[in-house]
Amino acid sequence: MKKILAFVGTNADFSYNRLLLRFMKKHFKQMAEIEIYEVRKLPPFSVDTPLSEQTEVWKLKQKVKQADGLVFSTPEYDHGIPAVLKSAIEWLSYHTTVLKKKPTMVVGVAYGRQASARSQVQMRQILISPDCDTNLLPGNEVLIGNVKQTFAKDGRIVDQEIVDNLEQCFTHFIEYIQIFENVRRTDLQMSVKQPTISDAYVQFPTGRLTLKQVQQIFSTIPFEVDLIDADDRFAWYSDKPNREHVRNVASLNETVQECHPPMAVPAVMSIINSFREGKRDVVTRPLWMKGHRSLIQYYALRDVDGHYLGTIEFTGSVEYILQLFENGAWDQDATTGASQSGADASTGASQNDDEESSEPDASTGASENDSNGNKQADASTGASETGSVDAEDDDADASTGASQHDDK
């Protein structure tokens, strides 16, 4: 079912435009999942608004990204759309492209007979301006005037002609969304279940993996992996079920600033910059997520000459490992049992890792394994071997809070 984000174009306590969207949400519940958004939650747009006050803006951008289409319901103030609605559009078109090619539809209610006709024309003009560049549904005008005769006290629309028109227009909108979906499917950067060329393979210095194996390795290992590339863009994430950080393909290729909550940006940038400048190679953050103990580790990804390729973020629950530890898996008495299961898990290939770990192919990450067993907890990544496990400094606090936002 299509996900529609529907904007109430006013901050007034009572609004017929809000009633219209509530009616649509109910009336079209078989056709679409409509979420109503209140623009009054946003701060007034200003280019000088500090990042720390933009959390709500960031949340809205995430909602927009995840929606299949947007509906704007606007009243008319002085021949135009309300300032508060314009402000929302300014947020969604400033240093971001979330509106680009997004299917949009304009509806509106006003007290008088003119029925917000002029503000709707203005709204349409704004939605096709270059910084918005939405796929605006043409025609299909929903102009509702004379509200007193149109709406019953309980918010139902009692004028059948208006309901018929609304049904027709909204059906067209859903069809319109589907047209663009078929176009877009071909250029999605990463299909969720399969890599693009299924029988291709990569020859690593230590063996050969098909793309399907690569894909499935990332889906299987108990850590999820995210990559910010050398241009500070979100380039890739592993397709692991039940991720701690829920990611969306719509966020791919976004800058660090765009894909993180504003409050988290300074901490993240400080980690990335320190990696880029070669000041450190790993940052470790233990924290509670969704009621269990988790570990996040950031690693600088470098080529064999040490040039910065990006930052990878490993996140995973460590509850199982900690339970093993607490149950004495590494105690001397228990050694036999534990090391057996350890051997099973880490495969024969890794046995001689002790010698190989200084070799440069460590940075490929995917094929690595550890058997050096001792204090290094960050087993599943080759790249980590250059870094020390430093339970981190001041950054850790800042980013802990931030990543909790991530979960939502």
Place this chain on the structure above:
Amino acid sequence: MKIAAIAGSNANHSYNRMLLEYMANRYKDQDQFDVIDIRPVPMFNESFRGDLPQSVKDIDQRIQAADAVIIASPEYNHSITSALKSTIEWLSYQVHPLDHKPVWTTGASTLAQGTSRSQVQLRDILISPGLNASLCQMSEFFLSDVRNEMDEDGNLTNPVTIKVLDKCMAEFRPFARAINRLTEEMKQQ
């Protein structure tokens, strides 16, 4: 002539505010400019009850005290800024200082269109019943490519551009006086 000049941006660095300040200085022998900063104005809300915000009262009084109004507006998404629209909404709600007030619009932009589209919109807004401004639709002044037209101190550098601005002002002053005479006459009837 006393001119209330509204800068239609809430950005700390605004070419439109700089343009109005340049005009205030250039025409100081003929006009007394009062450049109005809309940064303190809160977001308009029609559910608002009670005493108007101080920033709105202040702007209302300064417009009332002026013989004419100039609005310089940037362009965001082919339209005026939400900050300016919010100010205008306040001025069409409990107080209506622009009613019959001679108003001329202009705008500065870093791009080639020089706010032409948002000015069309702004004019349409100004003649709506809640505002009812006496719009001056004589010569137009759209300052495009402002980064090359203005020096660091906010002075216009191109003599041709300055000439157009002078011409606009020379038309606006008699227009404003005529409108004010007319309004006075209507009041007396």
